Amino acid sequence: MFDDGCGRRVTVVWAEARAGAEAGGHGRVRVALPGSAGVAYDIMGRRIGQRTAVFASPDPVYVVSRAPASSATAVTPQSRGGHRSRCPLTPAEHIVLSQRYAARNAAHGKDDGDAPPPYGYRLGRRTRMTVDVYNFGDSARPVTVTAQAMGAGWTVGAVGGTRVYVPAEGCVGVGFVVVAGRSAKRRTDQRVAFRARLDDGDEVPGSVALVHLK
Incomplete structure (x- = not known):
């Protein structure tokens, strides 16, 4: 609450x-x-x-x-603390990226929060995954998803097209493949990050996850 x-x-x-x-x-x-x-x-x-x-x-x-009057915490631009009222979200901020991997790639034994590293998804040399693009806005939006360079012997590339048309209150998946090269170290976490933009150039909040070669 x-x-x-x-x-x-x-x-x-x-x-x-x-x-x-x-x-x-x-x-x-x-x-x-x-x-x-x-x-x-x-x-x-x-x-x-x-x-x-x-x-x-x-x-x-x-x-x-x-909210009860005693717990209301609404803040106006004229409040003594100098806080400003909340601005409405932009169309790009209504878009959410979520990385989705197969259940077999899940990191085991991490439920208690005290397990030792590595913490990321357990991947093989070549792993297919999906970036789900959620649109929480009230209008359909074209979104282009891109993968950032990984380094340390890892690469990530698109399986097909990366520009998708996401309906209002809908979700569309974009396929990628993550490849661990010969120089990739086993059981060492590596960041995999995705970014996206709308057609007008506005940037969507990114998605970052940890992966490692099992």
Whole structure:
């Protein structure tokens, strides 16, 4: 639960699938919300409706309600601390890049946060992966994704076209292949980064992950 800075409280509700199965066998748990009813949204920003309670599942639900007067933290440009009100997001800031690898590439034994390095995805000499391009805006956008040079014996290149048309509240994947050359060291983390731009040149927030040769 957090305040959005505009006098509204946002409650994020989710549950692990096994918790729902234990409770009712349907993978969902009913959660009553504090305070007055709020407007619920799914992870893509689609409105679900007015709610005083929601069903929690592995898919997060965001419930926006009016924050109590005692906890409102909205800030105006005239506030004493000199803070400015929040500016609306640009179209490029509504685009999110997410690197997706096969389950077999996941780093094992990292759940407790105390495991020793390496920490990144475990890759072979040649690994196919996808950069998912999410558009959380209300208009479709053409997006061009590029991979940054890796170095240390690693290369990354596109499998096909890198300019995609992403519908509003949609997602499109762009394929890449990551190659570990002969000089790439085993069990040594290496950064793999992707950037993207809209057709007007505005830069999309990048995506960075760690990988290593298993």
